[in-house]
Amino acid sequence: MRTFDDLVVDGLAGEVGGWGFGWLDGRATEERPPWGYARRLAGRLRQATAALDIDTGGGEVIGEMPVLPPRMVVTEGWPPNAERARRLPGVEVVETVPGERLPLRDGEFDLVSSRHPVKPDFAEIARVLKPGGVYFAQHVGPGSAFALIEWFLGPVPAHARDPEREAAEARTAGLDVVRLETARCRMEFFDLGAVVWILRKCVWWVPDFSVERYRPELVKLDAYIRAHGVFTAHSTRTLIEARA
Numbered sequence: 001m002r003t004f005d006d007l008v009v010d011g012l013a014g015e016v017g018g019w020g021f022g023w024l025d026g027r028a029t030e031e032r033p034p035w036g037y038a039r040r041l042a043g044r045l046r047q048a049t050a051a052l053d054i055d056t057g058g059g060e061v062i063g064e065m066p067v068l069p070p071r072m073v074v075t076e077g078w079p080p081n082a083e084r085a086r087r088l089p090g091v092e093v094v095e096t097v098p099g100e101r102l103p104l105r106d107g108e109f110d111l112v113s114s115r116h117p118v119k120p121d122f123a124e125i126a127r128v129l130k131p132g133g134v135y136f137a138q139h140v141g142p143g144s145a146f147a148l149i150e151w152f153l154g155p156v157p158a159h160a161r162d163p164e165r166e167a168a169e170a171r172t173a174g175l176d177v178v179r180l181e182t183a184r185c186r187m188e189f190f191d192l193g194a195v196v197w198i199l200r201k202c203v204w205w206v207p208d209f210s211v212e213r214y215r216p217e218l219v220k221l222d223a224y225i226r227a228h229g230v231f232t233a234h235s236t237r238t239l240i241e242a243r244a
Helices: 004-014 039-049 079-085 120-128 146-153 161-173 192-199 215-230
Strands: 028-030 052-053 071-076 093-095 109-115 129-138 176-189 231-241
Touching: 004 192, 004 215, 039 109, 039 129, 052 129, 071 079, 079 093, 109 120, 120 129, 129 161, 146 192, 146 215, 146 231, 161 176, 161 231, 176 192, 192 215, 215 231
Parallel strands: 052 071, 052 109, 071 093, 109 129
Antiparallel strands: 028 176, 129 231, 176 231
C-alpha cells in the first residue's frame, strides 16, 4: 500500500495546466450532468458561422469538437492556458483581463459558449452577440465540492453562483433566458494524491492550500479514504441558454 508521503508527492508532481482532468483517471470520478453539454455544443458549432468560447482554459472543450465554424475565437485570461489554446488549428486566441471589456466588436458572433466561466459578464456577452444569437454554457452551480472544501476550511458561506441570480443578470443585460437547468453530480476521490492534485488545479476551492499548511487535515483525510475506500463530495452544474 502506498504511503501518505508517496501520494502527496504524486499529487504535487502532476501537471495542472489547462482544463483537462485526465490525470485523475482511476483515482477520482465525477458524474456528468444529464444534458451532455459537449455533444449539444458540437451540434451548435456545426451550424454557426462565427463562434466565441469564453474562459476556454487550454481549449480542451473546443479541441474535442468534430467541426468548427468558419470563424472560431476563444478567450482566456491566464497566459499559460492561452499558450496551450494556441495549439488548436483554426482557432483565434484572444487574451483577456478579468473585469475588462472584451477586445471584440459588437455583434460579431452568432454563438457564444463557455464551460465553467469564472464570472460571466452578461453585458459583454450580449454586446458581442448578433441579434438572434445564442449564449449556450455550462456554469458551476451553488455549493459545488463543498464537502471537500469544508474538510479544510470548515463551514463556508453559501456559494455565490446562484442560477436564478445569473439568469436575472442575463435578462438585465437584454438576453432572453430560454433554458435554465441545474444538476447535482457525485464526485469520488479514491486516494489522497487525487485530492492534492485537484486542490492545486482548482485553486479557488482552498485559496491558501499547501501541503505544509494543511498537513493535519490531509493526514486525517488519508486515513478516512483508507478506511472507507472513497471520499464523496458533490458538484453542481447549471445549463443556461439565452438569446440576444
